[in-house]
Amino acid sequence: MRGLTKKGPLCPKRLIILVIIFWALALCTDAHAAGQEPTVDSGDTTWILVSAALVMLMTPGLAFFYGGLVRRKNMLSVLMQCLMILCIVSLQWALLGYSLSFGPDKGSIIGGLEWLGLKGVGAGPNADYASTIPHQAFMMFQMMFAVITPALIIGAFAERMKFSSFCVFTLLWTTIVYDPVAHWVWGVGGFLRESGALDFAGGTVVHINAGMTALAAALVLGRRQGYPNDISPPHNLPLAVLGAALLWFGWFGFNAGSALSAGGLSVSAFTVTHLAAAAAGVTWALLDWLKHKKPTTLGMITGVVAGLVAITPASGFVTPMAAIWIGVGAGIFPWFVVTYIKTAFNYDDSLDAFGVHGIGGIWGAIATGIWASKAVNPAGADGLLYGNPMQIWIQIKAVIITIVYSFVVGFILLKLVDLVLKLRVSEHEERIGLDLTQHREGSYTLIS
């Protein structure tokens, strides 16, 4: 079969050599944390470890959410992409990414290289980020965010991207887009953090960031063959429902874990996360019911995910009743974009990574500026409804900066990888499916 074996610039030998060099480099700087004064709280540490594990589970959850939505011939390719991200971004994070994101600030733009290879990231707490848990627990919790963010983008280029190009793009994107943006918003000294922009658990860093590059990916890669009318429907909706349920479950770690402690704030984040998801699921189902005469299962779970996306930046700052409104908005805006805008502009955001995460994320960031309240979290700020209209403007500025950076740099990186390696599989390979052509496997046998 054409294109199955190929010796490109990314042949396995060169990859292995590259990895070894990188690893050796990191080992040179490897060291254990010096003993810091132990003010670690066991309850907080327990919750963050559990939360990190919950967020880790979201990536396989996303794999099945996406996997159920593609055609049978591409099922494994999506699972493989998600799980491979879990592997390579985890390594990137330990070697380089954590230091770039959270390391000592350089010009408000990026973290320094002082924590390369997790140097000094050990059992003692780092008071800048979380004073009651080991620094390493914070690092692991953040790692899972770095992992799931590029995985979200898969939804835009599913069923047509070459696996080798995907690996290279993911590493580049994580290093050049995710790590800096995480620093701007969460890193001590990061300029968006200093501007007062609120993003409790990653609406900007994770969802707008992934959503905008997803749009760039849909545009750069182009439509799948046969899109929009000759693409078969989702091959296994029950798996997609299971995936969405795992995402919902994992999101408790994502948002409530972002309190970085076990107490009132984490409980509040837990509650609003759940209510927003519920409200958005109902809203999307109702809109489908109105427009298509039936409430669809896929619509309902899509709404749930959109609600979780939207509440993410707000989850540490809003009341339960505000969360319901944010959820309702998360049912409406992404639904509208997926239903009308995508069709009108005829781009193939295959699994609606932009529609759900980009739009849901933008709504959530702005909604945070509307409903945030110091009564919920004194460390936050008041929003429009609590007498501080300026907060919306601060939120919008952070949103615009992230949109532009993520879209433009994402676009350039995709073009670059395309130039060197080609992003897309051949027409022939696309027709046969990525499972067989990229991985020499099949998801399902017909008999036994």
Place this chain on the structure above:
Amino acid sequence: MKYIIGIIQPDRLDDVLKKLTEKEIHLATVSSVIGRGRQQGVAEVYRSHREPGNLLKKIKLEIAVNEDFVDKTINAIIDGARTGQIGDGKIFVLDLPECIRIRTGDIGNDAIG
């Protein structure tokens, strides 16, 4: 010998098999198939994208019989499968030149029972 193919609604399978058993016709091969007839398919909606006229799920029965059983088989299928609604299905009857039982090597009418 005839080879009888029945395309029926999935929910009628149990009834058809019962009627066949009553007529002492025990042999049948059943597969799950999709297809369409004059009624066209039903439009499905995925995130507001309409898939017009998707193929409908049907059951395909294949039964090989000797001449004595042809009418009985056809009647049993009709008895079990008919609801009077559009989409009840079709029966095709084909000539069957040969039949061999693998275990014994019997051929023709001896093999078909």
